[in-house]
Amino acid sequence: MTMSDPDPAVQDYIPVVNEDSGDAPGCGGSSRLLRDEAAGKANQEILDQYAKDYPVGPHDQPQSMCPAFGSLRVGLRMRRTATVLSGSACCVYGLTFTSHFYGARRTVGYVPFDSETLVTGKLFEDIRESVHILADPDKYDAVVIINLCVPTASGVPLDLLPKSINGVRIIGIDVPGFGVPTHAEAKDVLAAAMLKYARTEIAAGPVARPSGTEADSKPAVALLGEIFPVDAIIIDKLLAPLGASAGPVVPTREWRELYAALDSSLVAMLHPFYSACNREFTAAGKPVIGSAPVGAEGTAEWLEAVGSALGAPADIIAKHRDAMRTAITSAIQANPIKARITLSGYEGSELLVGRLLVESGADLRYVGSACPATRWNARDREWLEAHGVTVKFRASLEDDLCAVDAFEPDLAIGTTPVVQHAKQQGTPSLYFTNLISARPLMGPAGAGSLSQVINTAINNKARFDSMESFFEGVGKGDSAGVWTEDTADRAGLVTPREVA
Numbered sequence: 001m002t003m004s005d006p007d008p009a010v011q012d013y014i015p016v017v018n019e020d021s022g023d024a025p026g027c028g029g030s031s032r033l034l035r036d037e038a039a040g041k042a043n044q045e046i047l048d049q050y051a052k053d054y055p056v057g058p059h060d061q062p063q064s065m066c067p068a069f070g071s072l073r074v075g076l077r078m079r080r081t082a083t084v085l086s087g088s089a090c091c092v093y094g095l096t097f098t099s100h101f102y103g104a105r106r107t108v109g110y111v112p113f114d115s116e117t118l119v120t121g122k123l124f125e126d127i128r129e130s131v132h133i134l135a136d137p138d139k140y141d142a143v144v145i146i147n148l149c150v151p152t153a154s155g156v157p158l159d160l161l162p163k164s165i166n167g168v169r170i171i172g173i174d175v176p177g178f179g180v181p182t183h184a185e186a187k188d189v190l191a192a193a194m195l196k197y198a199r200t201e202i203a204a205g206p207v208a209r210p211s212g213t214e215a216d217s218k219p220a221v222a223l224l225g226e227i228f229p230v231d232a233i234i235i236d237k238l239l240a241p242l243g244a245s246a247g248p249v250v251p252t253r254e255w256r257e258l259y260a261a262l263d264s265s266l267v268a269m270l271h272p273f274y275s276a277c278n279r280e281f282t283a284a285g286k287p288v289i290g291s292a293p294v295g296a297e298g299t300a301e302w303l304e305a306v307g308s309a310l311g312a313p314a315d316i317i318a319k320h321r322d323a324m325r326t327a328i329t330s331a332i333q334a335n336p337i338k339a340r341i342t343l344s345g346y347e348g349s350e351l352l353v354g355r356l357l358v359e360s361g362a363d364l365r366y367v368g369s370a371c372p373a374t375r376w377n378a379r380d381r382e383w384l385e386a387h388g389v390t391v392k393f394r395a396s397l398e399d400d401l402c403a404v405d406a407f408e409p410d411l412a413i414g415t416t417p418v419v420q421h422a423k424q425q426g427t428p429s430l431y432f433t434n435l436i437s438a439r440p441l442m443g444p445a446g447a448g449s450l451s452q453v454i455n456t457a458i459n460n461k462a463r464f465d466s467m468e469s470f471f472e473g474v475g476k477g478d479s480a481g482v483w484t485e486d487t488a489d490r491a492g493l494v495t496p497r498e499v500a
């Protein structure tokens, strides 16, 4: 069969496009329409699994960037990996814009479609042709194809693509906004698809040894969740007295690291939403522990859990745990935070940051996360609630804004619209993704680093106050925008014309 021959299996793929609904398919339209559209299609089984992995409610709609960005980012950050999108041009425009805004410096592939190619099944043929063209083993270890909302709803069957071409792995995933609620969980979709592929390769026979593993025979702890690079080094130092080392960070940066992750002795679920990755590690027989070494108490609990899971001697665990607790307590006391704070985000690490804030002395009132409650963040939630913090999973933007208005914090940490809302009220605020996620959080380094950025922001309050008084009344009511006699007329205001 040549790459342009129709695959007999594709005959079963009969996409339906609901052109008469009048309801725009996409995140600006009805996700229920797309879900209904997808019902019974080739990828229904995948959507059913997503419903279990990423439970929704009460908030089940993306209120931030397109969720597929999470998968795209994982693909773009991986060496020798080509990433191709299949979806509406407007979605792809937004996704490529965001990728390059975050410094992807890599090409995003795109297979466009129109009503005809979607309805006739030609889109699948176009996708297949594109992977054949891209699958050059001199350039790539893997080619990733991501079905966005419309191709997923139409059942474009990526599972019918060849699993490998010229030794290049072909990985097709569906990442619709109506099945994967956040971009955080979309990272899980692609990372798990890669782990599954690598697990199959390992089961089939010997695989290439991950670089740098020969010299170090200590048990490794794979780190599940994108973390600031220094945090991986800190965790490695925390593990050394227990006779272990930090393994690869998943999502990985190269294919061989997947083998190393699957070969680890233990998996630390640092970010709690990696449900599908958890399934792959569990299938590989690896134990998984939740939470992270954050703050004095969090680090002590985590070291105990890791030490026990690795079978380290109890006296060594206790000695190391107590030494770290003392060191981190000293670091926290040297860098206290004295402020009322609300915290929200969509990265999945919000509860960990919340724990460190509380230990640092902050009067933390609210933690909102767009991610769901899972067994891996249950302990963090319990700890925060025991310290008087309201924790809201699948928090909507309205929940987060309401918390800012209700608690009147000295500092609001949140997503872009939350930060904007707080600043309009003259309240200092910090963008979670750029300013909180992008710094060390773990162990002794986390305590000093977080308080520095928080206290600097709080100390800016006087500047906010002077800006607010300088711009008092500007941009509100009839002082907003440009008023002409016509617009004033339409708004029912008295105009100079009428006065004359």
Ligand code: SF4
Residues within 6 Å of the ligand: 025, 026, 027, 028, 062, 066, 067, 068, 087, 088, 090, 091, 094, 148, 149, 150, 176, 177, 178
């Ligand atoms: S692919 Fe993303 S941007 Fe496009 S409709 Fe779906 S959720 Fe919205």
